Amino acid sequence: MQKDGRFGVWECMTEAIVLRYPARFEPVDGGGFVVTFRDVPEAIAQGETIEESLVMAANALATAMDFYFEDRRPIPAPSEVENGEEPVALSVSMSDKVLAFNKMLAKK
Numbered sequence: 001m002q003k004d005g006r007f008g009v010w011e012c013m014t015e016a017i018v019l020r021y022p023a024r025f026e027p028v029d030g031g032g033f034v035v036t037f038r039d040v041p042e043a044i045a046q047g048e049t050i051e052e053s054l055v056m057a058a059n060a061l062a063t064a065m066d067f068y069f070e071d072r073r074p075i076p077a078p079s080e081v082e083n084g085e086e087p088v089a090l091s092v093s094m095s096d097k098v099l100a101f102n103k104m105l106a107k108k
Contacts (some may be wrong), residue, residue, distance in 0.1 A: 013068050019095040020087035021078040023051065037088070039076045040064045057088045065098055067088070074105050 021040060025033045028046070035045040035057040042099050043064035047053030068075045081087050090098065 015021065016092045017095050017099065018089050018092055019098060020080050020081075020089045021061060022085040023061075023088045025053055025057075026084050034038040035060070035088075037061065037064075039079050042067055047096060054086075060091075061088055062094055063092060065094060069097075072105065074102055 037043045043060040045056035045060040049057045057066040
């Protein structure tokens with residue numbers, strides 16, 4: 001390792017790209033929340049609490065990405081978060097997969 005922290009010509013990657021999609025958490029009569037994504041309408045989730053809804057939303061978002069992969073459709077980029085929305089992140093590995101997939105489709 002060199003004095004500046006680099007390994008020869010290879011440098012350590014310290015930052016990863018994480019895609020964060022804006023989600024709307026709507027209260028449901030009787031309790032709980034329904035979560036929807038304007039960029040990915042296929043992703044819909046529900047939970048009893050905000051915390052549970054966030055976990056379910058992340059799972060629904062990842063599942064929706066699989067639909068795009070299977071159908072070989074370009075995956076929409078996340079929009080800016082607006083008032084009344086919260087960002088829901090894909091995992092680093094899923095974000096990488098989405099970016100690589102869209103790049104592959106763009107080359108065809």
